[in-house]
Amino acid sequence: MKNYEFTIAFDADDTLWDNEIFFRQSEQEFCKLINEFSPDLKDEEIMPVLFDTEVSNLSVYGFGVKSFVLSAIETAGKLLKNDVPYPIVKRITEIGREQLMQPVTLLADVETTLAELKSEDKYRLIIVTKGDLLDQENKIKRSGLAKYFNRTIVMSDKQDNDYIKIIADLKCEPEKLIMVGNSFKSDILPVMKLGGYGIYIPYHTTWAHEVVDTIKHERIAEIEKISEIRQALNKLKIEI
Ligand SMILES: [Mg+2]
Incomplete structure (x- = not known):
């Protein structure tokens, strides 16, 4: 592999x-x-x-x-x-x-962006999601996106300790992990604190429990949509 x-x-x-x-x-x-x-x-x-x-x-x-x-x-x-x-x-x-039972509706440019990243084959691509195991697995299946990912991980929460476990499991240095997500609290902050990178893509509505103040950091980039991931990687100086 x-x-x-x-x-x-x-x-x-x-x-x-x-x-x-x-x-x-x-x-x-x-x-x-x-x-x-x-x-x-x-x-x-x-x-x-x-x-x-x-x-x-x-x-x-x-x-x-x-x-x-x-x-x-x-x-x-x-x-x-x-x-x-x-x-x-x-x-x-x-x-x-x-x-x-709601249909899985992909956000704009998700499939083309993942297809490009997959075909370039420069990065290991994984899904890290939290929630109910069966529901998350069903959505991954129904999304048709599983083929772009080396691994999918469903966690019950996304706190520092959950990421520490993933990093150990993936045998990946924290400085080599880039987390892309819409929750500053659950996706961006914990990974940044562990030494990794965050690419923050806000979504138009957030559950009140997930809302935190955002901060600026050299290992965090914010973009409007997933197709701008290349610019974010450049900004974080990790484009390879
Ligand atoms: Mg999310």
């Missing part, structure tokens, strides 16, 4: 394909459902309870749609004073199921 000097790791959700917009839609559906049952409850009251419930459940349920469903049922219980009729529970599970 070829020994590549650098590894480019791509985040998947909202870096390669749309994802977060479907959570916004599911949240809206959930608010509509609660509001239909209890018209006094408006989105402004429902959303903070949902958010707090989701965040407090992250360490036990992890990220992803199934976790959203469990937290939404729990939120319904809190908002409706534990008097939740079964049709509400059923509709919440349907909202989750519908989200899991």
